[in-house]
Amino acid sequence: MMTPQEYKDALMWRYACKKFDPAARIAPATWDALEEAFHLAPSSLGLQLWHFIVVDDREIREKLCEASFNQTQVRDASKYVVLCARRDVQDSDLLAHINRAHEVLNTSEERMQSAYAKYKGYSVFWQGDEGKSWMESQVHLAAGFVAAAAACLHVDTCIMGGIVPAKYDEILGLEDSPYRTVLGMAFGYRSPEDAHALEAKVRYPKDKVISHC
Template sequence: MTPEELLHSLNWRYATKEFDAEKTIPNETWDAIEQSLILTPSSFGLQPWKFITVTDQKIKDELMIHSWNQRQVADCSHMVVLCAKAKVGNDDIDVWLDRLVEIRGVERESLDGYAGMMRGFLANMDERDTIAWAKHQVYIALGQLMASAAVLGIDACPMEGILPAEYDRVLGLQDGGYLTTVGCALGYRSAEDKYAEIPKVRYQRDSVIGSI
C-alpha cells in the first residue's frame, strides 16, 4: 500500500449512518478484521479486553433498542461490541507471562523485572482506575478496527450512543468479568446514505500537529 492509497482509504471512510442490510461481509474479509483486533497493541501487552461479534439478527434488533434506536446496529453486517476487563490483577499478569513463555520460549525467571513493573503499576490503582485504564486500551482497539476496515473497503460506524448496562444484559456479560465500552457497526454503506458524499471537516494540519 502506498501513502496515497492509505490516505485515500482514510478519506473514503466516514461514520456510516445507513447500511445496506442486504450485504454481508465475506468470511475471509471478516477473519482479517478480527485478526486485526487480536493484533491491537496494549499497555504492557496485557490486552484487558474482549471483542464480541454479533451477527444474529434478533440480537442486533434488541441491541438497537438500547442504542437510541440507531438503525446501524440492526442493518449492519457485523456489530462488534468492544468490552473492557472489569478487574485486572496479578492473576492476569501471570496468565500473560505464561503466554510469553509459550510463544517466545524464554525462561520465566527472565521476566521477573517485567512482572514487577506490571504489578507495581496495577498496585497504584484502585478498581475504578483500573477500569478506566482498561477502557482506554479498548479505544486503541477501536481505532485499529476502523482503520483496518477502511483499508479493506468495509464501512464502519463507531457508536458511543449505547446503554452499556443493557448491552451487558443482552450479551450475558453481567457476571462474565467484562464491561461493554463502545460498539462499532460494520458492513456496506447504503446508496441512500447522504453522508457518504459530504466532505470531511477537519482542522488544518498546523492546528493539530506540531513538531520540535
C-alpha cells in the first residue's frame, strides 16, 4: 500500500511525456499490470463499451504517428495503445454483460431479468449524438485511470487526443467493426532530453477547482 505522500509524489512525477526514450522498454510484468488497469477500469453501468488495441507493429506505429500530426510519442514509446469506443449499443451487448455477470456471480434468473429491464431503461444514455459522447467519455475515464496507475509504477505516459481518429480507424481496419478510435495513449520512459519533465505543473490554485460544502 502506498502512503498518501507516496501517491502525491507519483502524481507530481507524472507529466504528459513529450519525448520518450526509444531504447527504454517496459518490463513484461509491469506491462501486464498496466493491461490489468485497462481491464479493471470503471465504466458506466459496468458495460465496458470499449476495446483497447496494443500496437506493437512498427510499420503500423509509423502510420499512426503520421495520423497524429507526427507526434513522436506514437513512434518512440515502448507501448502504444489505441482506445476505442463502441459505435452503438445493441441488445446483444446488454445480454452479453448480463450473461457475464451470471457467469461470475452466479446471479439468479430473476436478477438477470431485472438487470436487463434496468439497462433497457437507461438506453437513452447511448442514443444519438449524446450517446456517442457518453461512450467517448467512458474511454477518457479509462485513460485517466490508467495514467494514474502508470504513475504509481513510475511508467511515463502521454494521452494522445491530437490524432485523426478516422485515419486511425482506416489504418487499424476498424471502419466496419463495432469500434471506433477515440484516443491514443503512449507508455514508456522519458528521454533525458525532454525538458517538459522539469517544468512546474500549471494548475489553478486548489481552492479554485475544489470546494467543500
